[in-house]
Amino acid sequence: DGGITQSPKYLFRKEGQNVTLSCEQNLNHDAMYWYRQDPGQGLRLIYYSQIVNDFQKGDIAEGYSVSREKKESFPLTVTSAQKNPTAFYLCASSLGLADEQFFGPGTRLTVL
Amino acid sequence: RKEVEQDPGPFNVPEGATVAFNCTYSNSASQSFFWYRQDCRKEPKLLMSVYSSGNEDGRFTAQLNRASQYISLLIRDSKLSDSATYLCAVRDGSNYKLTFGKGTLLTVNP
Numbered sequence: 001d002g003g004i005t006q007s008p009k010y011l012f013r014k015e016g017q018n019v020t021l022s023c024e025q026n027l028n029h030d031a032m033y034w035y036r037q038d039p040g041q042g043l044r045l046i047y048y049s050q051i052v053n054d055f056q057k058g059d060i061a062e063g064y065s066v067s068r069e070k071k072e073s074f075p076l077t078v079t080s081a082q083k084n085p086t087a088f089y090l091c092a093s094s095l096g097l098a099d100e101q102f103f104g105p106g107t108r109l110t111v112l
Numbered sequence: 113r114k115e116v117e118q119d120p121g122p123f124n125v126p127e128g129a130t131v132a133f134n135c136t137y138s139n140s141a142s143q144s145f146f147w148y149r150q151d152c153r154k155e156p157k158l159l160m161s162v163y164s165s166g167n168e169d170g171r172f173t174a175q176l177n178r179a180s181q182y183i184s185l186l187i188r189d190s191k192l193s194d195s196a197t198y199l200c201a202v203r204d205g206s207n208y209k210l211t212f213g214k215g216t217l218l219t220v221n222p
Contacts, residue, residue, distance in 0.1 A: 042199065058209075101158075
């Protein structure tokens with residue numbers, strides 16, 4: 001089945017620890033994105049990547065880092081510099097930047 | 113004015129009702145428009161793209177009004193399974209960024 005997978009579904013970390021969220025897609029999409037969603041809020045763009053080995057900051061990139069070494073994979077690292085990391089993290093992909101975006105099931109991160 | 117604003121909701125309607133949501137956007141250069149559906153604690157799923165001429169998919173109709181800068185979603189003959197949060201999304205033509213509204217919660221009651 002083609003789709004976007006994110007793991008894990010739930011993640012708990014202690015304050016001060018870095019954590020990496022996985023996102024994999026087998027849709028052969030060039031573009032990939034990371035969003036965060038807080039309760040009652042819309043999605044906010046963290047980072048996006050148009051193509052392998054390229055990525056750009058979104059609206060709220062501070063405290064996050066990404067890599068895009070393979071077309072299928074776009075992992076997000078939440079660093080200890082992120083002031084309020086507890087949120088629902090959603091990965092998305094699209095054929096190109098101008099195309100419809102499809103979302104993975106999300107990772108719910110709780111920092112204790 | 114916020115970039116993308118939606119009716120705050122929540123909307124509580126009986127089964128069979130017709131319900132409409134609006135979403136306004138501030139950037140007149142916006143080029144693409146979408147409605148997503150998000151179930152509780154799940155990811156958003158694309159419901160419809162919104163075309164200039166309007167488009168319909170079964171009980172769902174989407175409209176775009178460029179002059180007044182808003183898009184709308186009409187749901188006819190509501191079903192219990194339509195209960196969800198509906199998010200609008202607007203793409204900026206210059207940088208391809210997709211901006212989401214906060215969503216409108218719809219509950220369809222038996």
